[in-house]
Amino acid sequence: MAHQTKFGSGDFGKTPSRIQVQMPERLSHPDVEQANANPDFSVERKHPVHIVNLPSHALSMTIGGLIPGGRSGRHRHTYETILYVLEGRGYSIIEDRRIDWSAGDALYIPVWAWHHHVNSDPDKPARYLACENAPMLQNAGGLAIREEAL
Template sequence: MSVTTENTKAFTSGDFHRTYARPVYVKPAKLVHKQVEQAGEHSQFSGERKHPVFFVDLPTQNVSMTIGGLLPGQLTNRHRHTYETVLYVLEGRGYTEVEDEKVMWEAGDAVYIPSWAWHRHQNLSQEEPARYIACENAPQLQNLGVALREEEGRDL
C-alpha cells in the first residue's frame, strides 16, 4: 500500500487544473547581454544560414533571441523547424515566404512563422541590408528533446 500526501500526490489527466508548485526565484548568472552585435557574429550559425546572426546570450530556458540580417538582395535557404518564430524587423524591406504565402514586411513590422512551416526570407533591396530580431521557443523544445530543424534538400 502506498501513501501519498497533498504534496506528493501522483497526478492524472483529471487533475490538470491542480498544481502544488511553489515558484522560487533563482538568481540567474546574468541579466543583461551588453552590446550584442559588438560581441561578434556567431560564425557557425551565420555560415550555415549564409547571413549574419548574433546570439543574445542570456540564461533563458524557454525562449531565445537572435539578431539576424539579410545582405542586399539575399534570399535564404528554404527551411522549417518545430519551434515558432516571431521576427521583428528593425530595418529594410522584403518578404518571408511561409509555405505558399508571401508575406511582405518592412521596418517596424512583426512576422509570425508557425512551427514546421517551410519558409525563407528575401531582402528586396539591392543596396541596403535588412535587420531583424528573431524570438523563438527553441530552448524550451530543446530541453524537451523535440527541437528539430530541416534545410530543404538535406536530411534531418
C-alpha cells in the same frame, strides 16, 4: 551544474504550491551585435546571425541580417518564431504565401512551415529580431528540430 530531477506522472502530487526565484548571475548581454555573428550558425543559415546569450530556458532571441539583395536558406523547424523587422524591406515566403515586410513589421512563422526571407533592397541591408520557443522544446527532450532544404 546542479543535477536536475526527472519527474514522472506519479509525481504530480509533488507539485509545490510556491516557487522560489532562481536569480541567474547574468541578466544582460551587452552589445549583442558588436560581437561577431556566430560563424557556424551563420554559415549554415546563409546569413549573419547574432545569438542573444541569456539564461532563458523557454525562449531564444537572435538578431539576423540579410545583405542587400540577399536571402536566407529555405528551412523549417518545430518551434514557433515571431520575427520583428528592425530595418530594411523585403519579403518572406512562408509555405506558399508571400509576406512583404519593412521596418516595424512583425511576422509569425508557424511550426514546421517551410520558409525563407529575402531582402528586396539592392542597396541596403535588412535586420530582424527573431524570438523562438526552441529552448523550451530542447529542455522537454530534444524536440527542437530544424531542417534545411537542399
